[in-house]
Structure formats: C-alpha cells, structure tokens
Amino acid sequence: MTIRTLANGRAHCLYALFAGSMVLVVSVAGAQSLPKGYPAKPIRIVVPFAAGGPVDVVGRNLIQRLTVSMGQPFVLDNRGGNGSALGAEIVAKSPADGYTWLLNTGSQTSIAAFNENVPFDAIRDFSPVTMAARNFGQVLIVHPSVPAKSVKELIALAKARPGKLNYASAGIGNITYIAAEMMKVAAGVQILDIQYKGTGPATSDLLGGHVDMLFSPTQTCLQLIQTGRVRALAMTGASRWKMLPEVPTMQEAGFKDYDLVGWFGIWLPAGAAPELVARIQGEVVRALADVDLKKRFDEVGLEGVGMPADAFAKFAAQDAVAMRELARKIGLASK
Numbered sequence: 113m114t115i116r117t118l119a120n121g122r123a124h125c126l127y128a129l130f131a132g133s134m135v136l137v138v139s140v141a142g143a144q145s146l147p148k149g150y151p152a153k154p155i156r157i158v159v160p161f162a163a164g165g166p167v168d169v170v171g172r173n174l175i176q177r178l179t180v181s182m183g184q185p186f187v188l189d190n191r192g193g194n195g196s197a198l199g200a201e202i203v204a205k206s207p208a209d210g211y212t213w214l215l216n217t218g219s220q221t222s223i224a225a226f227n228e229n230v231p232f233d234a235i236r237d238f239s240p241v242t243m244a245a246r247n248f249g250q251v252l253i254v255h256p257s258v259p260a261k262s263v264k265e266l267i268a269l270a271k272a273r274p275g276k277l278n279y280a281s282a283g284i285g286n287i288t289y290i291a292a293e294m295m296k297v298a299a300g301v302q303i304l305d306i307q308y309k310g311t312g313p314a315t316s317d318l319l320g321g322h323v324d325m326l327f328s329p330t331q332t333c334l335q336l337i338q339t340g341r342v343r344a345l346a347m348t349g350a351s352r353w354k355m356l357p358e359v360p361t362m363q364e365a366g367f368k369d370y371d372l373v374g375w376f377g378i379w380l381p382a383g384a385a386p387e388l389v390a391r392i393q394g395e396v397v398r399a400l401a402d403v404d405l406k407k408r409f410d411e412v413g414l415e416g417v418g419m420p421a422d423a424f425a426k427f428a429a430q431d432a433v434a435m436r437e438l439a440r441k442i443g444l445a446s447k
Contacts, residue, residue: 151184157213160199162192164312166329170376177399192309195283197230204237208381210388222435223285228446239384242393243419246375249349250327253342263346263365270301278304280314280323291327297442330413348372389421
C-alpha cells in the first residue's frame with residue numbers, strides 16, 4: 113500500500129527548518145529590546161482542546177518555567193471544540209498585547225483544509241511566535257478487545273466488517289483525524305470517525321471500550337501501553353521511537369511513504385509588536401533549555417524546538433499549503 117502525500121513533505125519541511133532554527137534563536141531573542149513593563153499582569157494561554165491532552169503536557173511544563181522567568185502567573189484556558197477552531201477564534205479576537213497566547217498543534221494550519229467552518233484565517237489573523245516542540249509521531253493504539261495485534265490484522269478486520277469499526281479523533285483537521293484518514297484511504301477500508309473536543313476525552317472513551325482505536329500522541333499513551341490498558345500497533349513517524357522499540361512504523365506495516373509527526377506552536381493575535389514576539393520567543397527558548405524540562409519531554413516523546421518567529425511563519429505558511437494538497441489528494445478537502 114502506498115500513500116504518497118504531502119504529509120511526508122510536511123515532515124521534511126519541519127526537519128529542514130528545525131535544523132537551522134537553533135542557530136537563529138540566540139540572535140533573534142537577544143536582538144530586540146524588551147517591551148517596557150511587560151508583563152504587568154497574569155498571562156492566559158488558550159489551549160483549543162479539552163483538558164488532559166498532549167497540548168496540556170507541553171503547556172504545563174512550559175508555564176512552570178515561564179512563571180518564574182517572567183514574574184507573572186500563567187493560566188491554561190482549555191477551550192475545546194470544532195477541531196481547535198473554537199479556542200483559536202478566541203485568541204484571534206483578543207487584543208495583541210501579549211496577555212493572550214494560543215498554544216496549538218498543527219491543527220492551526222491544517223484544519224481549514226478539511227473543515228469549511230473555520231471562522232478565521234490561520235495565517236492572516238495570528239502573529240506566529242515559535243514552534244515550541246515536536247513529537248516523534250502518533251501511536252496507533254486499539255482497545256484490548258479489538259482482535260488485531262498488527263496493522264495488517266486491523267485492516268483485514270476492517271475489510272471483514274466494513275463500517276463496523278470506529279476511531280476516535282480530536283476533530284476534523286486534527287492530526288488524530290488526518291492519520292486515520294490517511295490509513296483508511298490507502299487501505300481502502302471504512303472506519304467511522306467519532307469526534308471529541310480533545311485527545312483527553314477521546315482516550316477516556318477508548319479506555320472504556322466505547323471506541324476501537326486512536327492515533328494517540330506519544331505524550332498521552334506511553335503509560336497506557338506499558339500497563340496493557342491499550343495495545344500499540346504502529347508509529348506514524350518514519351522511524352521507531354526509543355521508548356517503544358518493539359512497535360513498528362506504518363511504513364514497516366506496508367504503508368509506503370507514510371510519515372506524519374506532530375508539532376506544537378505558540379501564536380499571538382495578529383498585529384503583535386515584533387519586540388513583544390521576540391520577548392516571548394526568547395522566554396520560551398530559555399524554558400526549553402531547562403534540564404528537567406528536557407528530561408520530561410524526552411520521557412514522553414517530545415523534543416523542544418524554539419524556532420524563531422520568522423522561520424515559524426514560513427513553516428506555517430508552507431504547512432497550510434501542504435495540508436490543502438493532502439486533503440485534496442485523499443478526497444477530504446473542504447469547499
């Protein structure tokens with residue numbers, strides 16, 4: 113089975129920009145003067161998913177360091193709905209004064225390609241700050257009751273029971289949705305999409321046996337796999353993950369060129385001052401340099417990035433184009 117899509121190009125684009133980003137970090141973060149008096153009050157970080165998901169893992173680890181370095185408390189505001197569009201819209205309509213941030217996944221640039229009901233422009237209505245982190249791919253996990261111990265067996269089961277199996281997703285355009293739809297199209301199977309306001313509630317229903325499978329972020333499923341509460345069938349990245357060395361990749365399972373990894377970015381509303389963007393990007397870079405944070409990220413399959421704003425803006429624009437092409441190729445493009 114071959115799935116030659118822009119997802120592969122998306123990953124390559126990420127790696128190329130990441131490779132040069134750390135060289136630029138110091139100069140960008142240090143070149144701008146700090147906005148006078150900022151921050152003078154608590155900062156809200158909007159997470160456009162329900163609590164308990166992978167974005168929370170990134171956000172909570174960051175704000176522990178940012179609270180100290182910036183001298184103000186941070187609040188994670190979970191606003192799940194419409195595949196992340198609800199929370200992102202809140203930020204888009206907020207003042208660009210640095211007191212409302214958006215912490216989102218790649219859904220920020222992919223959702224409009226799959227969902228026509230997005231009330232904002234992901235590029236025009238936001239000021240990109242930084243790609244904070246990336247993971248090593250999603251993990252295809254199934255409930256133990258599903259009689260499949262490999263992707264091959266899962267596909268055979270889906271073909272034998274067309275439309276009877278289902279998968280959980282965090283909404284149209286989210287990586288949990290894209291990963292599953294890529295598999296479905298390549299294999300030619302019917303698997304129903306059950307949508308949630310985030311990976312947290314999706315995982316809860318998987319554990320309860322209410323859904324059959326989920327392409328889960330590494331951050332939220334490792335312990336569940338290790339304790340046998342779910343079964344891992346494959347990784348979506350191009351290489352195996354060191355914490356689950358026995359789990360093959362989708363490519364190894366027969367899906368040629370299947371390569372999909374997740375990333376996490378920070379945005380401000382459009383019109384944010386360059387000095388403000390530089391200050392926040394620099395603070396995030398300093399937080400990512402913390403030894404304990406690096407260790408925690410490594411344990412759950414995350415890697416800090418700290419991409420400069422200009423490189424991140426370029427990546428986001430390219431990713432939005434790539435996701436539209438991917439949606440078109442697999443027949444799921446929004447109108």
